[in-house]
Structures are given as C-alpha cells and as structure tokens.
Amino acid sequence: MRINGSVYEVIGVFEHDQGLFVGPGVDIFAVIPLSSFKREYPEAKELIMAFTVPENVNVETAHGEVIQALRRLRRIPAGKENDFELSSPDFLSNLWNKLTGALVILTTIISSIGLLVGGIGVMNIMLISVTERTQEIGVRKAIGARRADVRLQFLLEAVVLTLVGGTIGILIGAAVSATVRAVVPSIPATLSYLWVTIGFVISVGVGLFFGYYPANLAANLDPIDCLRYE
Numbered sequence: 001m002r003i004n005g006s007v008y009e010v011i012g013v014f015e016h017d018q019g020l021f022v023g024p025g026v027d028i029f030a031v032i033p034l035s036s037f038k039r040e041y042p043e044a045k046e047l048i049m050a051f052t053v054p055e056n057v058n059v060e061t062a063h064g065e066v067i068q069a070l071r072r073l074r075r076i077p078a079g080k081e082n083d084f085e086l087s088s089p090d091f092l093s094n095l096w097n098k099l100t101g102a103l104v105i106l107t108t109i110i111s112s113i114g115l116l117v118g119g120i121g122v123m124n125i126m127l128i129s130v131t132e133r134t135q136e137i138g139v140r141k142a143i144g145a146r147r148a149d150v151r152l153q154f155l156l157e158a159v160v161l162t163l164v165g166g167t168i169g170i171l172i173g174a175a176v177s178a179t180v181r182a183v184v185p186s187i188p189a190t191l192s193y194l195w196v197t198i199g200f201v202i203s204v205g206v207g208l209f210f211g212y213y214p215a216n217l218a219a220n221l222d223p224i225d226c227l228r229y230e
Contacts, residue, residue: 008032063088115202118165119210126158126214130221137218138226151219158211159204166203170196 014029037044053062063086070084130137137150173191180189 008036059088115206118162119206122158122161122207123210123214125161126154126211127217129157130154130214130218133218134221134226137221138223141221141223142227147219150221151215154215154218155208155211158215159207162203162207162211163200166199170199 032040037047051062051066053059067082067086070086071082074083076083140150177189177191
C-alpha cells in the first residue's frame with residue numbers, strides 16, 4: 001500500500017462493512033502506525049484514537065485511566081480542564097436510546113390521534129348505515145331477531161371495517177420495511193410479529209369501542225317505527 005510516496009505492508013483486511021445509514025464504514029479506512037501518521041501528515045492538528053477494554057476490566061475504571069494517561073502525555077497541569085474529548089460506547093448507546101425513546105413517544109401520540117380520528121370516522125359510517133337500514137332492522141325484529149342479534153350484526157360490521165383498515169396498514173408497513181431493507185441493507189428494518197399482533201388487536205378494539213354506540217342504537221330501535229320509516 002502506498003501513502004504519500006511511502007510503501008507500507010498490508011498485514012490484514014477488515015471484514016466488509018457498508019456502514020450504518022449509508023454512512024462511512026470500515027471499507028474506506030486504512031489503519032497505520034501513529035508514528036507513520038505523524039510523519040506523513042505533520043500538518044494534522046486533530047487526531048481520533050480508539051481504545052479497547054478487556055472483558056474483565058471495568059469500563060469506568062478504564063475510562064479514568066485513559067484520561068489520566070492523556071493528561072500526562074499532553075502535559076496538562078492539575079486543576080486545568082482537559083483539552084481533549086473522550087467518549088465511550090455507553091454515550092452513543094444512551095444517545096441512541098434517548099432518540100428512539102423520543103421517536104416512540106412521538107409516534108405514539110400521532111398514532112393515538114390517528115386512531116381517535118379513524119374511530120370517529122368508523123362511528124359516523126356506522127350511524128349512517130343504521131339510518132339507511134332502518135327498515136331492514138325493523139323487518140329483522142318483526143320476524144324474531146333479538147336486540148342482541150342486531151347489536152352483534154353491527155358490531156361485527158364495525159370490527160370488519162377496522163380490521164380491513166388495520167390489515168392494509170400492516171401490509172403497507174411490511175412493504176416499506178422490505179423496500180428499506182433491500183435498498184439500504186445497513187438499516188435493520190424488520191417486521192415484528194409482536195407489533196403485527198398488537199396492530200390486529202388494536203384494530204379490533206377500535207371497531208368494538210367506536211362501533212358499540214351505533215350498534216346499541218340500532219338494537220334499541222322500535223320495530224314499528226322502523227317499518228314506518230321512509
């Protein structure tokens with residue numbers, strides 16, 4: 001390998017890695033000795049160094065030892081602040097957890113508003129259905145249908161309506177996940193069967209909750225008034 005006219009022997013190759021979120025992976029990096037770096041790039045004023053900690057060593061202890069070693073190497077007097085920055089994987093993982101936690105809260109709020117609006121829409125549709133099928137309800141009651149039968153009929157219709165909507169949403173989510181995974185393999189987009197199940201349960205729950213009032217209204221209609229309705 002040649003760097004600025006100097007020839008270096010390649011002693012190893014990193015495992016292939018495209019990087020996260022289409023960012024720089026190890027495929028574009030080359031590791032050289034620090035002495036060689038200072039000789040080849042004397043104008044460089046900033047340097048990033050990586051440290052590894054054995055499994056049986058406490059991370060906090062190693063963190064403190066690295067700080068003390070760097071302060072000695074950089075001749076920083078006691079009482080003065082560090083003129084370097086040191087970050088650990090815990091910092092990145094904590095930052096990622098905070099970001100994903102905020103996204104979860106945001107998506108929960110947005111989805112709750114969407115469920116409320118969708119549920120109200122389902123209830124309005126079922127109320128219109130009850131009004132348009134008033135005579136049908138009267139005929140059913142006249143030939144022996146009970147209130148529970150009419151209530152169950154409209155509840156099932158509301159559940160089927162929300163379940164179809166939930167299924168379409170899950171299929172769209174699965175398609176988006178598969179597309180992202182195919183286009184950007186570094187993004188771990190997967191379809192969780194747990195959340196698919198939760199989506200189906202929520203869809204059924206919305207249908208039952210918002211469909212109960214129209215169903216109960218239809219069940220309590222007087223059959224004579226229904227037959228007279230035009």
